[in-house]
Amino acid sequence: xxxxxxxxxxxxxxxxxxxxxxxxxxxxxxxxxxxxxxxxxxxxxxxxxxxxxxxxxxxxxxxxxxxxxxxxxxxxxx
Amino acid sequence: xxxxxxxxxxxxxxxxxxxxxxxxxxxxxxxxxxxxxxxxxxxxxxxxxxxxxxxxxxxxxxxxxxxxxxxxxxxxxxxxxxxxxxxxxxxxxxxxxxxxxxxxxxxxxxxxxxxxxxxxxxxxxxxxxxxxxxxxxxxxxxxxxxxxxxxxxxxxxxxxxxxxxxxxxxxxxxxxxxxxxxxxxxxxxxxxxxxxxxxxxxxxxxx
Numbered sequence: 680x681x682x683x684x685x686x687x688x689x690x691x692x693x694x695x696x697x698x699x700x701x702x703x704x705x706x707x708x709x710x711x712x713x714x715x716x717x718x719x720x721x722x723x724x725x726x727x728x729x730x731x732x733x734x735x736x737x738x739x740x741x742x743x744x745x746x747x748x749x750x751x752x753x754x755x756x757x
Numbered sequence: 758x759x760x761x762x763x764x765x766x767x768x769x770x771x772x773x774x775x776x777x778x779x780x781x782x783x784x785x786x787x788x789x790x791x792x793x794x795x796x797x798x799x800x801x802x803x804x805x806x807x808x809x810x811x812x813x814x815x816x817x818x819x820x821x822x823x824x825x826x827x828x829x830x831x832x833x834x835x836x837x838x839x840x841x842x843x844x845x846x847x848x849x850x851x852x853x854x855x856x857x858x859x860x861x862x863x864x865x866x867x868x869x870x871x872x873x874x875x876x877x878x879x880x881x882x883x884x885x886x887x888x889x890x891x892x893x894x895x896x897x898x899x900x901x902x903x904x905x906x907x908x909x910x911x912x913x914x915x916x917x918x919x920x921x922x923x924x925x926x927x928x929x930x931x932x933x934x935x936x937x938x939x940x941x942x943x944x945x946x947x948x949x950x951x952x953x954x955x956x957x958x959x960x961x962x963x964x
Contacts, residue, residue: 720883721832727902738759741921745921748928
């Protein structure tokens, strides 16, 4: 047969539990917003005297340069 | 559009510091500032590994998030740049960066900090000043010349790769597939043979 939880200790424990868990239902407050860049604009890399705004040409040059780092492709040895 | 990244292959890096020297020399980086450095793990212990570290040009950069004056910007090709005319040298970015990339030159007496300096992926910086002015602030702009950062291009063992993230990831993946794993990577068994009293087959299994 179960004892009734009416002792003062049990009441205090129940109250503490209720108070302790009361914040668990709170929603997370996020006030962070990404800032807006405050500096000078960045020129596109292809807007250079060498490429004169030709993006495709710049991209092709850079791709070739990047691929040249693959020494397996360069020396054709596997 | 390419998204510029660095990859350092720890199995190839021989801690020669060529990348550090190339960066310092090409960009005339001030004394006490290292845009790039080589970190060695388990230094002096057999099997030590070195890795060249600089700004990794994060896709979601924490330095950008914490900057109180919002002086950071990501360029069209994914390079994280900062405007030195806006930087107040507060040092928040140094605390936020997991790689220790932001560097601060001494700006005066009593160790006062100057404006932050970091790797620009050899892409110069924001703004349109004279060439000399831009160079003194940010260093070379090799990307605009269709070249890659000098640190990677100078790397003698091609441990440090730079360029479009997808392309260099493919290069690295191919390397790992070709060279295998274990002691064969550094040629230990080739140079010294199998361990004494151990059959070659058993050595293979231990890799």
